[in-house]
Amino acid sequence: MGTEQWLAGIDIGGTTVKLSFITEDGAILEKWEIPTNTDQGGVMVVQDISKSIQEKLSTLGKSIDQLGAAGVGAPGFLEMETGFVYEAINIGWKDFALKEELEKQLGIPVSVDNDANIAALGEMWQGAGDGARDVLFITLGTGVGGGVISNGQILHGANGMAGELGHITSIPEGGRPCNCGKTGCLETVSSATGIVQLALEFLPQHPESSLKAFEQEGTLSARAVIEQADAGDACATAVVEKSMYYLGFAIANLANTLNPSRIVIGGGVSKGGQTLLNPLNDTYSKFVLKRVKEAADIKIAELGNDAGIVGAAWIAKEAKRKA
Ligand SMILES: [Zn+2]
Numbered sequence: 492m493g494t495e496q497w498l499a500g501i502d503i504g505g506t507t508v509k510l511s512f513i514t515e516d517g518a519i520l521e522k523w524e525i526p527t528n529t530d531q532g533g534v535m536v537v538q539d540i541s542k543s544i545q546e547k548l549s550t551l552g553k554s555i556d557q558l559g560a561a562g563v564g565a566p567g568f569l570e571m572e573t574g575f576v577y578e579a580i581n582i583g584w585k586d587f588a589l590k591e592e593l594e595k596q597l598g599i600p601v602s603v604d605n606d607a608n609i610a611a612l613g614e615m616w617q618g619a620g621d622g623a624r625d626v627l628f629i630t631l632g633t634g635v636g637g638g639v640i641s642n643g644q645i646l647h648g649a650n651g652m653a654g655e656l657g658h659i660t661s662i663p664e665g666g667r668p669c670n671c672g673k674t675g676c677l678e679t680v681s682s683a684t685g686i687v688q689l690a691l692e693f694l695p696q697h698p699e700s701s702l703k704a705f706e707q708e709g710t711l712s713a714r715a716v717i718e719q720a721d722a723g724d725a726c727a728t729a730v731v732e733k734s735m736y737y738l739g740f741a742i743a744n745l746a747n748t749l750n751p752s753r754i755v756i757g758g759g760v761s762k763g764g765q766t767l768l769n770p771l772n773d774t775y776s777k778f779v780l781k782r783v784k785e786a787a788d789i790k791i792a793e794l795g796n797d798a799g800i801v802g803a804a805w806i807a808k809e810a811k812r813k814a
Contacts, residue, residue, distance in 0.1 A: 496559030498807040499544060499599075502606060502799030503527065503565045505581030508540055509796070510547070512558070513804035517617045521547060522800060532583035541596035560600045562807030564609035564799045565589060570651050574603035580670075602810040606799055608645045608654060610757055610792075611638025613802030618794040619755045627751040627787075629656055629742065630758035634670070635678040635685075639749060656745070657682070661737040681738040683713035683760050689730045690716050697726035717763040731763075732770045739774025746775075746783050757792030764791055 497520060502509040504527060511522040525543050528535040548557060567579030574590020593601045604612075611628030614620040620628070626640040637656030639646040646653040657678035658671050666675020667688060679685050690702055690711060697703075701724045705711040719727035742754060761767070768789060775789060794801055 497557055498804040498811075499558050499561035499597075500800035500802070500804035500807070501540060501561060501563045502609065502803055503536065503540075503563060503582065504606070504799075505529070505566065508536065508543075509800050510540065510543060511797075511800040511804065512547070513801065515808055517801060517804065519797065519801070521551070522797070523547065527582065529581070529583050532585070533579070533587075536582060536584075537589070537592045537596055540593065544597065555598060558597075558599050560602065560807040560811045561593065561597060562602045562604075562609065562803035562805065562810070563589065563593065564604060564606040564803050566606045568651065569603060569605055571604050571608075571645075571647055574601065576603075600807075600810060600814065602806040604645065604803075604806055605636075605651075607636030608638040609802030609806060610636075610794075610798040611640055611654075611755075611802065612645060612805045613794055613798035613800070614755050614757065614792050615640050615643075615753075615802075616805045617801050618798060619790045619792050620753045623751075623753040625749065625751045626753045626755060627742070627745055627749055628755045628757065628792075629738070630792075631682060631738075631756060631760035632758040633683055635676075635682045636758070639745075641749065656741065659741050659745075661741060677737060677741050681734050681741075686713040686716050686730060686734050686760070687711055689734055690727070693726050693730050693733075697729075700724055700726035702726055713760050714762075717760075717766050721766050731766060735767055735770040736774045739771045740778055742771075742789065743775050743778030746779050746787060750783055751787045754787050754789045755792050756789060757794075757798055761791050 497512045500511040500513045507524045512520045566581050569576040576584045576587045576589050590601050590603045615626050620626045624643040628638040630636040635657030637654045639654045658676045661677045662675030667679045668674050669676035669679050701719050705715045716727050720731040
């Protein structure tokens with residue numbers, strides 16, 4: 492009949508906003524991006540999103556009635572029920588009523604959750620989570636994010652902080668400072684930034700390393716480290732092993748706590764694939780309980796950059812179902 496409404500899946504990042512129209516079955520009908528305007532504390536972001544959605548609908552010959560609901564993933568610390576963002580440093584928001592503002596602009600119900608949580612839900616729904624209801628999801632990007640899905644629901648905890656896996660303490664004493672104000676967080680060793688920092692620490696003992704040239708050219712990146720490890724460079728290999736040791740240690744402890752049926756690694760760094768998975772699995776196997784490991788192996792995420800928009804559509808769909 493063609494009367495089925497679509498869901499708008501929106502993933503707000505520090506440089507781009509990803510937008511999409513998605514069916515209730517999770518099929519992506521349209522997806523596009525707009526730049527995130529972080530000027531003046533991000534005041535224009537909501538208006539830009541609303542305008543872009545209206546324009547896209549009109550080029551498709553549709554009105555806002557075509558959309559049943561919208562879901563949004565946003566970075567930072569926020570409260571899911573009210574869609575209130577306490578702080579999103581990358582955007583510039585502080586005490587910003589995201590859900591309320593966007594509902595005002597679009598005129599449809601809006602649901603909000605943090606970006607790592609919606610990526611986890613996206614993978615659960617359509618990706619490597621494969622419909623599993625107990626999923627541990629870790630994103631390795633500029634930082635380390637996480638989402639814990641238990642019995643099909645994202646764990647939010649007492650005040651929305653559950654799943655902040657990047658701030659698990661990996662180095663109790665003498666670790667590097669983290670953005671959160673602590674030191675020695677998992678993020679300082681297993682994120683893209685953390686991998687580069689480890690490489691800079693290791694390089695003085697490895698003057699022969701192929702990473703030296705990257706350092707001198709100012710092009711040292713997590714990707715370069717992983718590629719050089721792949722090519723057999725001893726220093727790069729040691730960096731990857733160290734970084735994945737901390738990650739595997741954290742994941743094993745989390746798995747022993749949560750007993751997930753899927754463990755999924757996403758984010759830009761996860762493109763390193765097997766080069767990361769081999770040392771990661773070694774540490775994970777060492778510290779995880781045997782029966783816990785039987786329930787879940789570590790997999791690389793499947794949806795890539797689409798995990799956020801798909802998960803955002805999922806929370807919109809769930810909110811609609813419960814309404
Ligand atoms: Zn931290």
